[in-house]
Amino acid sequence: MQQQIKDKYKLLSETARRRGFFWGSFEIYGGLSGFLDLGPLGVGLKRQIEDTWRQFFLQRHGFVEVSTPIITPHKVLEASGHVENFKDSMTECSNCHRRFRADQLVKEATGLETEGMSLEQLGSLLKERHVKCPECGGELGPPQYFMTMFKTSIGPYGEDPAYGRPEAAQGIFVNFRRIFETMREKFPIGIAQVGTVLRNEISPRQGPLRLREFTIMDFELFFDPEEPDCPYLDEVGSEELLIVTEDNRKKGTENATRVEVGDAVKKQVIKAPWAAYFMALSKRFLNQLGVEPHHQRFFEKLPSERAHYSAQTFDHEVRLDRWGWTEVAGFAYRTDYDLRKHMEATGEDLRVFKPYPTPRIRKVRSIKPIHPNIRKIFQEETGRVADLISKDDPERLLRAKKAGQTVRIGSYTVPPDCFDVVEEEAKETGARFLPHVIEPSFGVERLLYATLEYNLTMKEDRLILGLPFNLAPIQASVFPLVNKDGLPKRATEVFETLIANGLRVDYDESGSIGRRYARADEAGVPLGITIDYDTLKDDTVTVRDRDSWNQMRTPIGTLSSTIHTIVKEGFKPSK
């Protein structure tokens, strides 16, 4: 039934443009690479993907979502290390003066993994392999770094520099204490943000996959590094992941190892149990979007490739027809890097208080000056000497006391009967620690693209977008068979009833019914509901199934429950 599609990217881009999923921005102004518009269906599908993500990762765990500004002051991103580290290697053509990502040119020319290569290495490889300007064939200059944050300034002075945030995470880190407090200090705590990020890519050339402005779904799981266990891990312990490990990569292979999540934690393939749990969820999440498990893998980054804040990173990759293995999510073990940096930069205490199960008693030695004896020797200097004694090192004075020796304190020689060293008990109810962080981070537009590609099918030379009912931006289209004789009015009533029942519904009266069915198939609408002349007589409508093109007849009165049954049990056509 399903036919082979030659170039899914091309087909998908055309369909997406025609049906209103996405297209390049500012088309009438000649376009602007790295920017994407979402049309009505794109906005709808994006929202369903985001909500599905919330169900998988947030709701069940009681994790919360916040929203913080895109514009971020320089000092925040300086503290986080982005001002220093958020940069790409760039080379300029000495002839046409166009600029390109040096690492990408090297990667394309050599097939080598270039993340983490130095400018010198990249420059040498460009020379060795005789890489030329892709536009004019000219000589490429030595690679330089280019800061890939969009720069602006806030307020009327123009001297208060700021950037468009390159990740949503920093808005969470700088707010950690406040959110933690509003959430009644429960711990571990997961804090999420879904929002726009900006990255001033040098030469984005992959349509919807490499954008300068896109939506990220980040969350930060804050946990106690002394209690790193994840209470949900057992639920996914036997879930198998395909992992291209750092070890394998160092051995020169990109073969994926099949490993159960529980084992991956035991064998320390994945260092943090929380990361392992989220990776398993992520596999299930992608599967729900339509990407079968064998088209997914986790690709571990080498130390030289990891972001500056990360102790271990896995990219969650999906195999795409045109682009091969493509990152759609990342799992970074950020340790306490970010909180520590912001704590250092601001002087604010971002640590979390952890009560001991029972208060701990700590023995503390302290010095007690014996004033009458001091006065006998030092007279009017008693106060000063007593003060110096009490600030001295208890251990040293204790040794002197035990040995019965005088000690030299400042310019004074003090006999041992001038002080006592006493041992006292101090009660400690807990300690403060800086949480560690696991960050799952998803690129929404890439998920959207992957979802479309994996739901694309052909049937009798016609394109069908087989989005599942829960993801479909439009769940049912209402069609009056013809555009007269009261059919549009009756169809509008059906349309409004279905909307009132909470369904995502469309109304379409233009063109032949066959053309409308074909259009709905391309738009991924699972059900078509046709109002015809019989409807006016007996109040029944035809329900058509997108995937089988089968039809059934059902009364309008029970249409909502019929749809409910179809979603639950599948489409069973009338005999």
Place this chain on the structure above:
Amino acid sequence: MQQQIKDKYKLLSETARRRGFFWGSFEIYGGLSGFLDLGPLGVGLKRQIEDTWRQFFLQRHGFVEVSTPIITPHKVLEASGHVENFKDSMTECSNCHRRFRADQLVKEATGLETEGMSLEQLGSLLKERHVKCPECGGELGPPQYFMTMFKTSIGPYGEDPAYGRPEAAQGIFVNFRRIFETMREKFPIGIAQVGTVLRNEISPRQGPLRLREFTIMDFELFFDPEEPDCPYLDEVGSEELLIVTEDNRKKGTENATRVEVGDAVKKQVIKAPWAAYFMALSKRFLNQLGVEPHHQRFFEKLPSERAHYSAQTFDHEVRLDRWGWTEVAGFAYRTDYDLRKHMEATGEDLRVFKPYPTPRIRKVRSIKPIHPNIRKIFQEETGRVADLISKDDPERLLRAKKAGQTVRIGSYTVPPDCFDVVEEEAKETGARFLPHVIEPSFGVERLLYATLEYNLTMKEDRLILGLPFNLAPIQASVFPLVNKDGLPKRATEVFETLIANGLRVDYDESGSIGRRYARADEAGVPLGITIDYDTLKDDTVTVRDRDSWNQMRTPIGTLSSTIHTIVKEGFKPSK
């Protein structure tokens, strides 16, 4: 029952910060005015407000939503007039060099409406009224314009200037044709966008009400100016609006006139019927958020105050405790201004084709050279002469023909038997026109603030946020009575069941049950569900009503339907 609250702004800001609705951004870095963080409850409430708005304005009408970039190239915003017009008057203190909005200082000092005042007028008023620097009392310099868009540049050259969009509308206008096509060219068409906009305000000083980064809900209703009627108008014809009209304002009063929507259109108080319809919906929408009709008014802008693109503008204002009448939405009649500007700038035809009910036949005169006769006179020049004849003015040649006179064409004298003037019929199936636009535009953070303020009540000295069930970010909180004896486990099960039923639910086990109730009241949680020792025996729970503090006992098995009944019929406590 309800008590007076002295300063709602202060109380609300404190509560919002404590419970996690909102607070100023980058607190640990000393704050940054004009930027707001939304905490977990703020994100939740914002989403409910947006979804309610979609129900009111989009779904029912089949209007669609798109998403376009925040970063917008210079040429787009130059064409739209923003580069020239999006500016504020600024004055700098000659002593401390701080900068302020000149119009705001004048407004505060004089009470005059300053929108539309020239720099000279503002400068004179600052002088006349001896307005000094609010910070140091120094002399203020002459007002200048300051462009209030955030500037940046795209790509590796730094010479491709761009701005953060100051409104979401332009992304709709530049995409009008494509969206119109994907929507099967149905007309009128409504296209919406909900997204972030950026305005580099000079000195924002009103907390959550004047932001440099905020969320806008815009939509553009495109209609045929020759058919301006709104088919939904009758549904709201008798809805009463309070309008401060331009006429009244010109007479020097700000008294609101009470007028029915139908009359407002008939009497041309509101020029565009679509605008009148949306204003009526907006009144109902605000009412649903909790703002009673008598705390709402529509304030018509004077021509000098309107944005550069608008032929008529009404601000929808809400009375706020601290800030007085405050704009939360605007209704602008943008005419064809924007489409025309983008059409001129790009050369793309953005007009819409309108078929005539029946094709129109137009008579067209054309000239037919008679080659044999021409050849007799002009011989080898026949081609050239015939060409000149056919390009001449048909009316002139017709007159010559009728009079039997020769005509001079170029250097040739041509007798009338060398040509015929024939009348032909041309069939025209329709004409192209540029749509006019009505734009309702809502500021989400302001709606959020107004919603909170209007749902704030006191009961026995305790603050209750009386958000209705459908708006509440958390609809029910689940409480184990104590944190032991298996109660948390049972409570977690109830929590998960309610989530699976699609409710927005929270779980809280920290502190005494009284404290938890109080906290939930402040967070606007309509229902509290307590799991106690009886629950373990008989599987019943206590349901507590936020507003009355009444309680009822209900079996867990029917909890979801009990909640459904409460929402529909109100809370009826157990006897």
